Amino acid sequence: xxxxxxxxxxxxxxxxxxxxxxxxxxxxxxxxxxxxxxxxxxxxxxxxxxxxxxxxxxxxxxxxxxxxxxxxxxxxxxxxxxxxxxxxxxxxxxxxxxxxxxxxxxxxxxxxxxxxxxxxxxxxxxxxxxxxxxxxxxxxxxxxxxxxxxxxxxxxxxxxxxxxxxxxxxxxxxxxxxxxxxxxxxxxxxxxxxxxxxxxxxxxxxxxxxxxxxxxxx
Amino acid sequence: xxxxxxxxxxxxxxxxxxxxxxxxxxxxxxxxxxxxxxxxxxxxxxxxxxxxxxxxxxxxxxxxxxxxxxxxxxxxxxxxxxxxxxxxxxxxxxxxxxxxxxxxxxxxxxxxxxxxxxxxxxxxxxxxxxxxxxxxxxxxxxxxxxxxxxxxxxxxxxxxxxxxxxxxxxxxxxxxxxxxxxxxxxxxxxxxxxxxxxxxxxxxxxxxxxxxxxxxxxxxxxxxxxxxxxxxxxxxxxxxxxxxxxxxxxxxxxxxxxxxxxxxxxxxxxxxxxxxxxxxxxxxxxxxxxxxxxxxxxxxxxxxxxxxxxxxxxxxxxxxxxxxxxxxxxxxxxxxxxxxxxxxxxxxxxxxxxxxxxxxxxxxxxxxxxxxxxxxxxxxxxxxxxxxxxxxxxxxxxxxxxxxxxxxxxxxxxxxxxxxxxxxxxxxxxxxxxxxxxxxxxxxxxxxxxxxxxxxxxxxxxxxxxxxxxxxxxxxxxxxxxxxxxxxxxxxxxxxxxxxxxxxxxxxxxxxxxxxxxxxxxxxxxxxxxxxxxxxxxx
Numbered sequence: 132x133x134x135x136x137x138x139x140x141x142x143x144x145x146x147x148x149x150x151x152x153x154x155x156x157x158x159x160x161x162x163x164x165x166x167x168x169x170x171x172x173x174x175x176x177x178x179x180x181x182x183x184x185x186x187x188x189x190x191x192x193x194x195x196x197x198x199x200x201x202x203x204x205x206x207x208x209x210x211x212x213x214x215x216x217x218x219x220x221x222x223x224x225x226x227x228x229x230x231x232x233x234x235x236x237x238x239x240x241x242x243x244x245x246x247x248x249x250x251x252x253x254x255x256x257x258x259x260x261x262x263x264x265x266x267x268x269x270x271x272x273x274x275x276x277x278x279x280x281x282x283x284x285x286x287x288x289x290x291x292x293x294x295x296x297x298x299x300x301x302x303x304x305x306x307x308x309x310x311x312x313x314x315x316x317x318x319x320x321x322x323x324x325x326x327x328x329x330x331x332x333x334x335x336x337x338x339x340x341x342x343x344x345x346x347x348x349x
Numbered sequence: 350x351x352x353x354x355x356x357x358x359x360x361x362x363x364x365x366x367x368x369x370x371x372x373x374x375x376x377x378x379x380x381x382x383x384x385x386x387x388x389x390x391x392x393x394x395x396x397x398x399x400x401x402x403x404x405x406x407x408x409x410x411x412x413x414x415x416x417x418x419x420x421x422x423x424x425x426x427x428x429x430x431x432x433x434x435x436x437x438x439x440x441x442x443x444x445x446x447x448x449x450x451x452x453x454x455x456x457x458x459x460x461x462x463x464x465x466x467x468x469x470x471x472x473x474x475x476x477x478x479x480x481x482x483x484x485x486x487x488x489x490x491x492x493x494x495x496x497x498x499x500x501x502x503x504x505x506x507x508x509x510x511x512x513x514x515x516x517x518x519x520x521x522x523x524x525x526x527x528x529x530x531x532x533x534x535x536x537x538x539x540x541x542x543x544x545x546x547x548x549x550x551x552x553x554x555x556x557x558x559x560x561x562x563x564x565x566x567x568x569x570x571x572x573x574x575x576x577x578x579x580x581x582x583x584x585x586x587x588x589x590x591x592x593x594x595x596x597x598x599x600x601x602x603x604x605x606x607x608x609x610x611x612x613x614x615x616x617x618x619x620x621x622x623x624x625x626x627x628x629x630x631x632x633x634x635x636x637x638x639x640x641x642x643x644x645x646x647x648x649x650x651x652x653x654x655x656x657x658x659x660x661x662x663x664x665x666x667x668x669x670x671x672x673x674x675x676x677x678x679x680x681x682x683x684x685x686x687x688x689x690x691x692x693x694x695x696x697x698x699x700x701x702x703x704x705x706x707x708x709x710x711x712x713x714x715x716x717x718x719x720x721x722x723x724x725x726x727x728x729x730x731x732x733x734x735x736x737x738x739x740x741x742x743x744x745x746x747x748x749x750x751x752x753x754x755x756x757x758x759x760x761x762x763x764x765x766x767x768x769x770x771x772x773x774x775x776x777x778x779x780x781x782x783x784x785x786x787x788x789x790x791x792x793x794x795x796x797x798x799x800x801x802x803x804x805x806x807x808x809x810x811x812x813x814x815x816x817x818x819x820x821x822x823x824x825x826x827x828x829x830x831x832x833x834x835x836x837x838x839x840x841x842x843x844x845x846x847x848x849x850x851x852x853x854x855x856x857x858x859x860x861x862x863x864x865x866x867x868x869x870x871x872x873x874x875x876x877x878x879x880x881x882x883x884x885x886x887x888x
Contacts, residue, residue: 296862
């Protein structure tokens with residue numbers, strides 16, 4: 132086992148991440164504006180901005196899901212309790228004492244167990260609820276009939292709003308955790324260049340050197 | 350007519366003069382009717398050349414007799430028409446309605462005052478609807494709807510009190526032969542001669558029907574404007590056999606039906622031409638079309654009423670009626686409307702008024718059923734009386750959100766029985782309010798004439814009536830924007846019982862959500878601060 136600088140985020144993954152980040156910001160701001168929490172912008176423009184960003188994100192997601200499934204990258208998000216407690220303890224305690232992060236990134240486990248679990252929750256919980264309620268909200272004219280519409284639309288809208296708040300909280304935590312490494316810039320860099328320090332097995336190293344030499348820098 | 354100096358900016362006139370303007374020559378429109386929709390004349394008959402119409406005629410019934418000789422089914426058809434009967438049975442509520450019976454919150458009642466009010470009856474000489482011979486077809490007034498010279502006019506069937514004599518002065522004689530020869534399908538000038546002046550003057554009653562519509566600019570009414578479609582009223586209020594679409598007593602609040610393409614429809618709804626998916630295909634069009642099941646077209650497309658320079662009456666206080674100067678009734682002009690003409694803000698015969706122009710409507714759920722407070726119905730006098738209560742709500746699939754003018758009036762009622770009252774306003778007798786200015790006598794007589802119970806004590810009650818705002822459709826650029834309603838303080842802020850995006854929110858969800866975000870923010874800030882402080886201490 133040795134640590135190497137390896138390209139862990141492919142070009143598509145980085146494109147996906149940053150586009151998604153941008154669209155989420157647009158969705159959060161336009162959404163809370165539509166909701167009336169951020170005043171002063173035209174409702175109609177906001178709605179179409181929100182819908183446009185949502186459609187963009189959905190298209191991106193179709194590609195991302197396909198990419199996850201076909202490349203096997205879904206494995207990064209398989210939850211595990213192995214090491215979960217140590218990571219949690221680190222953020223709650225060890226980090227204040229200057230301890231090193233207990234997790235070593237590995238080629239097929241580039242996220243620490245807590246991180247993987249958080250992303251899994253995002254992908255299987257937060258996002259689907261926002262998608263489903265958002266689509267139901269947008270297209271309520273096609274399914275909402277008469278009296279039924281009045282009550283159910285409210286539940287959909289309220290759920291959508293509540294989960295949007297959770298999304299905002301996620302973004303805050305996500306950005307904050309970037310400051311917990313060596314530095315904010317060092318922490319963001321892998322998602323720009325694609326390269327991060329990862330623990331490789333002998334076999335992985337040999338495979339990469341042989342078949343994908345440009346993925347390993349040193 | 351004596352003019353007396355009044356307070357600054359007010360002009361005071363003595364005497365009683367009502368509906369003066371309706372007897373003036375009206376602008377005649379060449380609006381689009383079925384006969385006039387093409388530039389060349391497509392009618393197969395030139396009435397001016399018919400032997401039967403060479404006259405000479407000296408009265409209305411003489412003309413009608415000539416009409417009925419050829420149009421031998423028109424009389425039977427028209428005898429069923431509400432313009433003739435002044436009565437209508439609402440099958441949905443079981444109520445007996447119509448001008449001959451109802452109490453409104455303008456001049457209050459035509460019943461008993463036909464001598465004045467039947468000026469707008471489509472017949473000759475209806476001095477009393479209870480004794481009028483509704484089977485005499487020769488008394489049908491064909492001309493008021495069909496003449497096209499603009500010179501025909503109607504006067505009150507009786508002369509009223511002597512103070513009212515000024516109303517009959519100086520009218521040019523009607524050239525009966527000429528107006529008889531001019532008959533054609535009704536133009537805006539025919540319908541408008543009465544309907545634009547309901548309630549006592551120009552646009553007083555409806556708010557969306559004023560003399561501006563004789564010849565409206567396009568920004569006032571895209572359909573009726575000569576610069577727009579130049580429609581006559583009957584293009585939308587379509588019908589045959591003297592029976593046509595569009596009822597104020599039983600409007601079609603949600604047009605359910607689509608017929609097969611090309612088939613004519615006999616409804617006066619927007620949908621009957623525009624369908625319920627009128628907005629052009631596209632994302633915006635889809636979203637707007639989503640609205641049509643719950644929002645009536647004029648809600649967005651008539652952004653304001655009483656447009657184009659003619660004001661509508663919005664408040665009427667009968668309590669001040671009866672003030673005299675030099676022992677005579679008088680009028681005060683205290684409002685200058687958009688077109689520069691003054692409007693009366695006080696009349697001894699009616700009380701005090703307030704006007705408005707370019708008014709934002711009120712919005713209500715409405716399923717087409719109006720329940721009236723008639724002269725027989727008791728009400729709770731502790732709150733305003735809704736003369737025509739609008740039925741429907743968000744949970745009623747047949748109801749949509751409609752725009753309304755709400756007329757607010759303080760008018761007499763029977764304090765003992767808690768009912769509205771008939772007043773005897775018109776007549777050359779000791780009891781007529783218009784001339785004698787005594788509420789007690791006018792009410793006692795008004796009720797007694799109809800055998801209605803009256804406690805003998807009258808008071809004043811606030812009444813509301815609702816007038817659907819559907820005319821004066823603005824160009825599409827002027828239609829409401831999303832934000833006009835989809836906002837916390839938008840036009841629909843008072844409509845309860847349904848969730849509307851942009852307006853509604855669950856306060857607890859917002860509180861919890863904001864708390865979660867703030868707690869997260871404080872959490873990471875605290876976490877970060879602790880890291881920085883402890884790292885510094887370690888060094």
